[in-house]
Amino acid sequence: MRRHFFLPGIDLHRAAHRTCSRIARSLHPGLNAWTARRVTLLPVREGVVRIRPPPSIFPSAEHSLATAFSGRLVHRAHPAAFVRLLDRYFYLGMSLLILVLVTATFSTTVPSRLFHPKTAPPYIVWLHGAVFYGWVLFFILQSGLVKIRKTRWHRTIGWFGLALGIAVFGLGVSTTIVMHRFEFLTLHQGQNAIVYISIPLWDMLCFAVVFSLAILWRKKLEYHRRLMLIA
DSSP: OOOOEEEETOOOOTTHHHHHHHHHHHHOTTOOHHHHTTOEEEEEETTEEEEEOOTTTSOSGGGOSOEEOOOOOOOOOOOOHHHHHHHHHHHHHHHHHHHHHHHHHHTTTHIIIIISOSSOOOTHHHHHHHHHHHHHHHHHHHHHHHHTTOHHHHHHHHHHHHHHHHHHHHHHHHHHHHHHHIIIIISOOTTHHHHTTHHHHHHHHHHHHHHHHHHHTTTSHHHHHHHHHHO
16 A cells, blocks of 8 residues: 655645655655655645655555654745835835825815815814724724734724724715705705715725625734725
């Protein structure tokens, strides 16, 4: 019977064959370099690899028992410098980019519609602006904490982010309704105030779904940080 070596938890790439040969030689010092290179890599399922030496190495039935290797083989790739830079600073850079875009775009409308309006808008607009801008600043803070590896602070402050996200959703919906009533009844903008109400409400619905999934999957890091970026 052929003898097999089961290596759990291995992620093999092209360069892993040589490493597996070294493992076979370390488990069985009697193998020389030539026979160790003749091992066959048989993928069983994702993350598991079976190493089968040639039949001539273990011809007898005495070696029918499988040998388990409890180690973990890690193949370290060397991506390009740009890829490493993007992987290291992507989320922090995106949070800063969002801040720049929000500041630049709203600076064209806020002074005329909020600071110096012909008709003063409802006070909820001020609260809405402060909370939404605070949400962007909070995203920068959380991204920065992860970047400097303060994950404990990130998790602790994250509960404040949960409350802030709920406030964003509540203020988003209420401000939308109040402002469209203001535009329709006070500014007399007609049907446009009714027609375009669906756009911000749809935004809030999408935000609520994505934000809820990010909180639900907060322990799945790759899901969590992508969903928070979308939110």
